[in-house]
Amino acid sequence: VQAAFELKTQLDKFEGQMKEAQQIVHDRTYELENEYYKNRRLQEELLHFRRKTERLKKMEMSGSIDEIMVEEIREYKEILTCPSCKVKQKDAVLTKCFHIFCFDCIKTRYETRQRKCPKCNCAFGANDYHRLYLSA
Structure with a gap:
């Protein structure tokens, strides 16, 4: 009877440890997913700023404002179009x-x-x- 009681307490202890470990895994997975999405957003933002930088460089080198405006309008239409x-x-x-x-x-x-x-x-x-x- 005593051995069964000790085994039961050990089992309860291990189940508690397992639940704690599962919670830690769940929390870490959630944090990892959040970091992944933040990273994706930052990559998209970086791409946006690179395109903007290229556009500004073109504006500096190009003489015609009309061409720049037409290109900018095309880019904005592309942004509003379903990818x-x-x-x-x-x-x-x-x-x-x-x-x-x-x-x-x-x-x-x-x-x-x-x-x-x-x-x-x-x-x-x-x-x-x-x-x-x-x-x-």
Whole structure:
């Protein structure tokens, strides 16, 4: 009886340690995922600033303001165009990663069970995409 009681206490102790270890793993995984998404955001921001720097260098070297303005307008239109289909304007956001696409592309991906963001592969569900209203 005494040995069974000791084994039971050891089992409880080990279960407690296992739960603590599982919680630590869960917390570290969560932190790692957050750092991964922060890193992705910073990489996207870096790419944006590099493009902006290139545009400014072109402006310095180029003499024609009209050409620069046309190029800038083209770039802004590209920013507002869905990167998935490259046809429609962006009008929906994935709330898991905050990437923006046209609603039709996101809805099609959801309906065809391709439920991952085309940019970062973040999984999304039915309640994770919403219309986005951009107005002038």
